[in-house]
Amino acid sequence: MAFALLVDPVPATRPAGTFGPTRRVDASAKEVSLLDLGVLRGDGCFETLAVVDRAAQEVDDHLDRLASSARLLELPDPNLDQWRAVVREAASLAPDTGEHTLKLVYTRGVEGADRPTGWAHLGPTPDHTRARRDGVSTVLLDRGYPRDIESDAPWLLVGAKTLSYATNMAALREARRRGADDAVFTSRDGWVLEGATSNVVIRRGGVYQTPPPESGLLHGTTQRAMFRVLADRGARTEYRDLRVSELMNADAAWLVSSLRYAAPIRAVDESPLAVDAEITSLVNESLAARRL
Amino acid sequence: MAFALLVDPVPATRPAGTFGPTRRVDASAKEVSLLDLGVLRGDGCFETLAVVDRAAQEVDDHLDRLASSARLLELPDPNLDQWRAVVREAASLAPDTGEHTLKLVYTRGVEGADRPTGWAHLGPTPDHTRARRDGVSTVLLDRGYPRDIESDAPWLLVGAKTLSYATNMAALREARRRGADDAVFTSRDGWVLEGATSNVVIRRGGVYQTPPPESGLLHGTTQRAMFRVLADRGARTEYRDLRVSELMNADAAWLVSSLRYAAPIRAVDESPLAVDAEITSLVNESLAARRL
Numbered sequence A, B: 001m002a003f004a005l006l007v008d009p010v011p012a013t014r015p016a017g018t019f020g021p022t023r024r025v026d027a028s029a030k031e032v033s034l035l036d037l038g039v040l041r042g043d044g045c046f047e048t049l050a051v052v053d054r055a056a057q058e059v060d061d062h063l064d065r066l067a068s069s070a071r072l073l074e075l076p077d078p079n080l081d082q083w084r085a086v087v088r089e090a091a092s093l094a095p096d097t098g099e100h101t102l103k104l105v106y107t108r109g110v111e112g113a114d115r116p117t118g119w120a121h122l123g124p125t126p127d128h129t130r131a132r133r134d135g136v137s138t139v140l141l142d143r144g145y146p147r148d149i150e151s152d153a154p155w156l157l158v159g160a161k162t163l164s165y166a167t168n169m170a171a172l173r174e175a176r177r178r179g180a181d182d183a184v185f186t187s188r189d190g191w192v193l194e195g196a197t198s199n200v201v202i203r204r205g206g207v208y209q210t211p212p213p214e215s216g217l218l219h220g221t222t223q224r225a226m227f228r229v230l231a232d233r234g235a236r237t238e239y240r241d242l243r244v245s246e247l248m249n250a251d252a253a254w255l256v257s258s259l260r261y262a263a264p265i266r267a268v269d270e271s272p273l274a275v276d277a278e279i280t281s282l283v284n285e286s287l288a289a290r291r292l
Helices: A037-041 A061-073 A080-092 A131-136 A168-177 A221-232 A244-248 A277-289 B061-071 B081-092 B130-133 B166-177 B220-231 B243-250 B277-288
Strands: A004-005 A023-026 A030-033 A044-052 A097-109 A119-122 A136-140 A183-188 A194-195 A199-204 A208-210 A236-239 A252-255 A261-268 B001-009 B025-026 B030-031 B045-053 B099-107 B117-124 B134-141 B182-186 B192-195 B199-204 B205-210 B235-241 B252-257 B262-270
Touching: A004 A080, A023 A044, A023 A236, A030 A119, A037 A097, A037 B166, A044 A061, A044 A080, A044 A277, A044 B001, A061 A097, A061 A221, A080 A097, A080 A119, A097 A244, A097 B205, A168 A183, A168 A208, A183 A261, A183 B134, A183 B182, A194 A244, A199 B061, A208 A221, A208 A252, A208 B117, A221 A236, A221 A252, A221 A261, A221 A277, A221 B235, A244 A261, A252 A277, A277 B277, B030 B243, B045 B061, B061 B081, B061 B099, B061 B220, B130 B262, B130 B277, B166 B182, B182 B262, B192 B243, B199 B220, B199 B243, B220 B243, B220 B252, B220 B262, B220 B277, B243 B262, B252 B277, B262 B277
Parallel strands: A136 A183, A136 A261, A208 A236, B134 B182, B134 B262, B205 B235
Antiparallel strands: A004 A023, A004 A119, A030 B030, A044 A097, A097 A119, A183 A194, A194 A199, A199 A208, A199 A252, A252 A261, B001 B025, B001 B117, B045 B099, B099 B117, B182 B192, B192 B199, B199 B205, B199 B252, B252 B262
């Protein structure tokens, strides 16, 4: 079960209900122009949402981030009512049960046309049971930047989820070459940033901690959901900058992302970390149960 | 006059003459799959060649760099005989006279298919007469990395010309916002790197200088051609790391790229630089006259 919905993005000011229908096509249909700046220059942004039993998760947070990425890229503001309708339509077409992946793509469009391109596609989510339960091994990889780069040099687009993602993919290959499952990016000045495609959450002294989004990383929708789950159970959560040594010496740590949820980090550069199976499964069951 | 040639990339080991024909389509034809990793993750590389009076320029240097970018991205080695034939075919279809732009694109292909995607497109080159003659104003923008990042962190793909180009485009927008024409990236530790889409060449004490390619930048095909032109006329050329102050105090400086050739830098952060009209036009006439 996989398909795509082609979207004709309308200005943010256009009122709900006045934009045209999507067009449903095969997921791998050739529908992108050879001159689309999304492919020629990675010039666009995306979001990846989990759809569980036909319910799209964290829709508002994902759409807010899409809008924020577009702003950093100076793309026209996406019409969030339109995208919300697209998400609703795609989710409604998903199978009744199971985990699916919904990707939203919003690019600068065909060179010279001055009109963004958009589409959504939905397909099955790979089985993440094992990573969620047994955890993932990680290596630390230098992101090259100091932690405060985002305010210093906004043109580096550190806070935007752009289609220029080749480095994230190269980091995953490097991790696998070193025999690990995933990568944790560190700043040039020794701070923990984020995973290659996830956020880092650690627990120390009973407090769940993650680096603040303004510290050169993407604010995670699932990290936020995990913090809400934990706070609801009375746990303390906190945004603070984390030294690499604090990750290495954490009582427990996770890589958190939309599709894999909370995957315990069981090793950092071959140094083992304890897996808290109880909290992990509690968090992941709560994340899977979200129906809003 | 614009068109694209769709390429079915074959392994590098396949002997010349045994690969299929290209397919000619409209330049903006929708021929890219919605699942192509080139668009979903900027996961691929490209080259931009000048075609002047039907002659493609610096073909070998461009193809070598395509191969080197692919290696850094761990894509299958491109078959350079195949790409050379594509360049030849595209150039032969160009109008008899005038400047055209030939872009080669090589991506990781459709997700899961394990087979790269390729195409070439050719279209008219915008008129760069004014930038070549009167020069460009520039601003210095922090690239975020130290100069030696490439050896430290190859997963950052600093030496590859990838489709993940959103930052280069954002730097150009920032330059324009500041009232300048172009951007010069500097390293975190105060060295000159390269332009947003070009290389920097300066002259000081009669010696033409550019930062070495291993210092966190792309080795420019046109910078190399310019050095050959200058060396042929007995000028001294040199690769050496350049401090920002050396650029600011240069006797002359240029942004050098495949389509615009050598554009004199007439200001850096509003501090004026002298334009050497004589050398500039000599260099640009020689660059335009290349017919190999």
